[in-house]
Amino acid sequence: xxxxxxxxxxxxxxxxxxASVSKTxxxxxxxxxxxxxxxxxxxxxxxxxxxxxKSTLVKILTGIYTPDPGGALTVDGRPLSLPVRPLEAxxxxxxxxxxxxxxxxxxxxxxxxxxxxxxxxxxxxRRIDGRAERAAVEAVFDRLGARVGVNERVGELSxxxxxxxxxxxxMQDHEPGGGLIIFxxxxxxxxxxxxxxxxxxxxxxxxxxxxxxxISHQLEEVVQLTDRVTVLRDGQVVExxxxxxxxxxxxxxxxxxxxHLVTHSRVDSHARPExxxxxxxxxxxSVAEFDLDLRxxxxxxxxxxxxxxxxxxxxxxxxxxxxxxxxxxxxATELSLTPRRGSNEDFIRAGVVFVAERRLEQGLAGELSVTxxxxxxxxxxxxxxxxxxxxxxAQETAAMIKKLDIKPPDPNQLVGTMSGxxxxxxxLGKWLAGQPRLLVLHEPTQAVDVGARHDIIDAIRExxxxxxxxxxxxxxxxxxxxxxxxxxxxxxxxxxxxxAGELTQDHIIHAxxxxxxxxxxxxxxxxxxxxxxxxxxR
Amino acid sequence: xxxxxxxxxxxxxxxPEAPAGPAGHAAPPRRNRFAVxxxxxxxxxxxxxxxxxxxxCGTESNLFxxxxxxxxxFGSQQPLVFMTMxxxxxxxxxxxxxxxxxxxxxxxATILPVLVVNHGWNVWPxxxxxxxxxxxxxxxxxxxxxxxxxxxIVVTLGMSTLVEGVSLWMSDLNTISGMPxxxxxxxxxxxxxxxxxxxxxxxxxxxxxxxxxxxxLGRHMRFTGASREVSRLSGVRVDRxxxxxxxxxxxxxxVGSVIAVAAIGGYNATTSDSFLLPVFAAVFLSTxxxxxxxxNPLGTLVxxxxxxxxxxxxxxxxxxxxxxxxxYGGILVIAVTISTLLHxxxx
Numbered sequence: 001x002x003x004x005x006x007x008x009x010x011x012x013x014x015x016x017x018x019a020s021v022s023k024t025x026x027x028x029x030x031x032x033x034x035x036x037x038x039x040x041x042x043x044x045x046x047x048x049x050x051x052x053x054k055s056t057l058v059k060i061l062t063g064i065y066t067p068d069p070g071g072a073l074t075v076d077g078r079p080l081s082l083p084v085r086p087l088e089a090x091x092x093x094x095x096x097x098x099x100x101x102x103x104x105x106x107x108x109x110x111x112x113x114x115x116x117x118x119x120x121x122x123x124x125x126r127r128i129d130g131r132a133e134r135a136a137v138e139a140v141f142d143r144l145g146a147r148v149g150v151n152e153r154v155g156e157l158s159x160x161x162x163x164x165x166x167x168x169x170x171m172q173d174h175e176p177g178g179g180l181i182i183f184x185x186x187x188x189x190x191x192x193x194x195x196x197x198x199x200x201x202x203x204x205x206x207x208x209x210x211x212x213x214x215i216s217h218q219l220e221e222v223v224q225l226t227d228r229v230t231v232l233r234d235g236q237v238v239e240x241x242x243x244x245x246x247x248x249x250x251x252x253x254x255x256x257x258x259x260h261l262v263t264h265s266r267v268d269s270h271a272r273p274e275x276x277x278x279x280x281x282x283x284x285x286s287v288a289e290f291d292l293d294l295r296x297x298x299x300x301x302x303x304x305x306x307x308x309x310x311x312x313x314x315x316x317x318x319x320x321x322x323x324x325x326x327x328x329x330x331x332a333t334e335l336s337l338t339p340r341r342g343s344n345e346d347f348i349r350a351g352v353v354f355v356a357e358r359r360l361e362q363g364l365a366g367e368l369s370v371t372x373x374x375x376x377x378x379x380x381x382x383x384x385x386x387x388x389x390x391x392x393x394a395q396e397t398a399a400m401i402k403k404l405d406i407k408p409p410d411p412n413q414l415v416g417t418m419s420g421x422x423x424x425x426x427x428l429g430k431w432l433a434g435q436p437r438l439l440v441l442h443e444p445t446q447a448v449d450v451g452a453r454h455d456i457i458d459a460i461r462e463x464x465x466x467x468x469x470x471x472x473x474x475x476x477x478x479x480x481x482x483x484x485x486x487x488x489x490x491x492x493x494x495x496x497x498x499x500a501g502e503l504t505q506d507h508i509i510h511a512x513x514x515x516x517x518x519x520x521x522x523x524x525x526x527x528x529x530x531x532x533x534x535x536x537x538r
Numbered sequence: 539x540x541x542x543x544x545x546x547x548x549x550x551x552x553x554p555e556a557p558a559g560p561a562g563h564a565a566p567p568r569r570n571r572f573a574v575x576x577x578x579x580x581x582x583x584x585x586x587x588x589x590x591x592x593x594x595c596g597t598e599s600n601l602f603x604x605x606x607x608x609x610x611x612f613g614s615q616q617p618l619v620f621m622t623m624x625x626x627x628x629x630x631x632x633x634x635x636x637x638x639x640x641x642x643x644x645x646x647a648t649i650l651p652v653l654v655v656n657h658g659w660n661v662w663p664x665x666x667x668x669x670x671x672x673x674x675x676x677x678x679x680x681x682x683x684x685x686x687x688x689x690x691i692v693v694t695l696g697m698s699t700l701v702e703g704v705s706l707w708m709s710d711l712n713t714i715s716g717m718p719x720x721x722x723x724x725x726x727x728x729x730x731x732x733x734x735x736x737x738x739x740x741x742x743x744x745x746x747x748x749x750x751x752x753x754x755l756g757r758h759m760r761f762t763g764a765s766r767e768v769s770r771l772s773g774v775r776v777d778r779x780x781x782x783x784x785x786x787x788x789x790x791x792x793v794g795s796v797i798a799v800a801a802i803g804g805y806n807a808t809t810s811d812s813f814l815l816p817v818f819a820a821v822f823l824s825t826x827x828x829x830x831x832x833x834n835p836l837g838t839l840v841x842x843x844x845x846x847x848x849x850x851x852x853x854x855x856x857x858x859x860x861x862x863x864x865x866y867g868g869i870l871v872i873a874v875t876i877s878t879l880l881h882x883x884x885x
Contacts, residue, residue, distance in 0.1 A: 319771070320771055342770070342775050342776060342777045342778065343769075343770050343772075343773050343774055343775045343776060344770060344771050344772070344773050345773040345774075345775065347773075348772070348773040349773075354771060356771065361765070361767060361768070362767050362768060362771055363768060363771070364768060365761055365764035365765045365768050365769075366764075367764050367831075367832075368760065368761065368764055372757065372760075372761075376757065376761055376769075376772045376774070377772045377773050379754040379757045379758070380754040380758075380773075383753075383754050385753070385754065386752075386753055387752050387753060388752055388753060388754055388757060430772075
C-alpha cells in the first residue's frame with residue numbers, strides 16, 4: 001500500500017520519482033531521459049505542446065507502454081517494475097484520472113467507484129456485498145469532502161459530481177496521507193463553473209496528504225494551482241520542477257515553444273465591401289429566421305451558451321447539419337440549406353468548407369495518411385478520372401506542412417498517430433488548400449497548445465486576407481476577441497448582441513451570459529467594442 | 539481567475555520573427571524500408587508460403603514438386619478470385635459482412651446452365667442474364683442496406699438464403715451439365731501452361747488494386763470505409779459509392795460464375811455454401827500481407843494460393859477433406875494474429 005506523507009517525509013523519499021525514462025517507436029525517440037520528482041503533498045504541473053510526449057509518459061506510468069531499457073520509477077522510495085503493472089501501481093498508490101473521466105454512465109456511483117474491486121459477500125457466496133461496497137464508497141467521499149449519492153446513476157450527475165466520482169475512484173486505495181493522482185487533461189470537457197469546483201476537490205486531495213500530477217494545456221490553471229511545474233519539449237524535460245511562484249504563463253509558453261512570445265495586437269480587418277456569402281431565413285434547431293451578410297475577408301464569430309443555436313447555425317451554414325429552412329448564397333451560387341444531402345459536393349464546389357470540431361469523426365480518417373486526408377476533397381477535381389496523380393498531391397501536402405508547421409513533417413504519417421494539435425492543422429490544411437470562398441470553423445483551437453493555436457490563427461487570418469469570408473463558431477471568448485471583426489452572440493436561437501471593433505473577452509463574456517454590463521438598448525451601426533444590436537443580425 | 543485568464547490567453551501568441559523550435563521544418567523522418575520491423579508484417583506470409591512449399595517438396599518429393607501440382611494450385615482458384623474481389627468491393631467501403639457473395643455466385647452459375655441446357659438458350663444471352671441477375675441481387679442488397687438502412691448481416695444472410703433456395707428450385711437439386719464444348723475455351727484456353735481464367739483473375743486483381751490505389755473512385759471508396767461522415771463532409775457521394783459497391787459485387791460474382799460454368803461445364807447449386815469460409819479466409823488473410831491491417835486485392839490473391847497450396851499439400855499427404863476446413867480456419871486466425879502483433883510492435 002502507499003506510504004503516508006509523514007512516513008515519506010521522514011524517509012526523504014519522493015512520492016514519485018521518474019529517472020532516465022525514454023521511449024522509442026520504430027526509429028523515432030519520443031521520450032528522452034525524462035526525469036521528474038514529485039514530493040509528498042505536492043501539486044505538480046506537467047506542460048508541453050501537443051506531441052511533446054506528455055501522453056506517452058502517462059501511458060508508461062500506467063503500464064500501457066513499455067519504456068526503453070535503462071529507466072526507473074520509484075514511488076515513496078520503492079521501485080516499480082517496468083513495464084508498470086497496473087495492480088502493482090495501484091497498490092503503490094499511483095492512479096490516473098483520464099480526460100473523459102472514464103465513467104460508465106448507466107451504472108451507479110458506487111459501481112463506478114468500486115469497478116475492478118468488488119468483493120463477494122461471503123466465503124461461499126459470489127454475490128457482491130452491496131452494503132459494504134456502498135459504505136466503502138461513502139467513506140472515500142467523506143475523505144474527499146464531497147457529497148454525492150452513491151446510488152445515483154452517473155449519467156444523471158453534474159459535471160462536478162462526475163469529477164468527484166472519478167477522483168474518489170482514483171484515491172480509494174490510497175493510505176491516508178499517501179498516494180498520487182495523475183490528472184490527464186481532466187478539465188478539458190468541463191465548463192468554467194464545473195472547473196472551479198473541480199479545483200476545490202483537487203485541493204482537498206492535496207490537503208489529505210496525497211500528491212497530484214496535473215497535466216494541462218490551460219497554463220493559467222497550472223500557474224494558479226500548482227506548486228511546481230515541469231516543462232517538456234520535443235520529448236525532453238527542458239525545465240524540471242520550477243516553483244510556479246517564480247514563473248508565469250508567458251514564461252512557461254516560452255519554455256514550451258523554445259521561442260519568445262509577444263502579446264498579440266489585433267491586426268486591421270481584411271474585410272472588403274464585396275459580399276463573400278449571404279445567409280437568408282436560416283431555421284435550424286432553436287434558430288429561426290437568421291440572416292447574415294458576410295463580406296470578403298471578414299471574420300465573424302458566432303457564440304453563445306450551450307443550446308443557444310450558435311453551433312447549429314454554423315454547422316448548417318457549413319453543410320454539416322440539415323436545416324429546416326434557409327439559403328446560402330456564395331458568389332453566383334445559391335445553395336439550399338434544407339435538403340438532406342448525400343454529400344457536401346455542391347457546397348465544396350461553391351467554395352464553402354466546414355472545419356469540424358470533432359476532427360476524427362467529421363474531419364479526418366485516422367487510419368489514412370496526411371497526404372490522403374489533405375487532398376481528399378480535390379482528388380476528383382485535380383486528378384484525372386483514371387489516375388489521381390502524385391505530383392500535385394505531394395506539392396499541396398508539402399505546402400501545407402510548411403505553412404502550418406505540421407509535425408512530424410511526414411506526408412505518409414497516419415493521421416491517427418499524430419497529436420491533437422497537428423491533426424487540427426492537417427484538417428485546416430485540407431480545406432485551406434482548396435482556397436475556399438467561405439470558411440466555416442467550429443472550435444478551431446480547442447484542445448491545441450499555444451504554439452498550434454498561433455499557427456492556426458495565423459492561417460485563418462491569411463485566408464481572410466486572401467478574400468475568404470470566415471465564420472467561426474466558438475465558446476472561447478479569448479479566441480474570438482483576437483480573431484474576429486464581428487461577433488454575434490446567440491441566446492435561445494436568436495442573435496441578442498452584435499459586437500464589433502476592438503473586441504475584448506469581457507465584452508463577449510458579458511454578452512454571452514447577459515450580465516448587467518450589457519447595454520439595455522441596441523444601437524446601430526456598430527460602435528467599436530460595444531454591444532450594438534439585439535435581434536436579427538445583418 | 540479571470541484576470542489570470544486574460545493575462546495568459548488574451549492574444550498571447552508566439553512571435554513570428556523568432557526562429558522556429560528545435561523541430562522546425564525538419565525533413566521527413568527517413569523510414570528504413572528494409573528494416574525487419576517494416577518487412578516482417580508485410581512479407582511474413584510469403585516467407586511461410588515458401589517454407590511450406592519447401593517442406594512439401596521435401597516430404598512429398600514424389601507427388602508435390604511437379605508442374606501438374608502447380609497447375610492445379612494456380613488453375614483451379616478462379617471462382618474464388620472473383621468472389622473474393624466481390625467481397626472486397628463491399629468490405630473496402632465499410633460493409634464487412636456481405637454473406638451473400640457465394641450464394642449470388644451460385645445463383646448466376648445456376649441460371650446459365652438452366653437456360654442453356656434446360657431451355658435451349660444460346661450461351662451468350664444466357665450469360666448476360668446470369669450476370670444481370672447477380673447484379674440485380676447486389677442492387678437489392680444495396681437498396682436495403684444503403685437506402686432503407688437495414689443491417690448488412692440481416693440483409694445479406696437473408697438474400698443469401700433466398701437466392702440459394704431459388705437456385706436449388708431452378709436446378710431441381712441436380713447438377714446441370716452439358717454446356718456446349720466450345721464455351722469452355724473462354725475459361726480453359728491454355729496460355730503458358732495455365733488456363734486463361736487464371737489470367738482473368740490476375741488482371742481483375744491488378745485492376746482492382748490500381749483502382750483503389752490510384753484513382754479518385756478508389757480513394758473515395760477507402761475514405762467511405764474509414765469514415766462515412768468524414769467522406770460526406772468532404773464531398774464524397776457516400777451512399778452512391780456504397781450502393782455501387784453492392785451492385786459491383788453482384789456483377790463480379792456473376793462474371794465469375796459464367797467463367798466457372800464454362801470451366802466446369804455445369805454447376806451444382808448445393809455447392810455454393812462451401813465457398814463461404816474460403817472467401818472470407820482469403821480476404822481477411824490479405825490484412826496480413828503487403829499492407830498490414832488493411833484489406834488489399836494483391837494480398838487476397840496471394841492468400842488464395844497460399845491457402846490452396848497448404849490444403850493440396852496436406853491432402854497429398856493423405857489427410858481427408860476435413861483438413862481444408864481446419865486449414866482455412868486455423869491459418870486465418872494464426873496469420874492475422876501474427877500480423878496484428880507485428881504491426882502493433884512496429885507502430
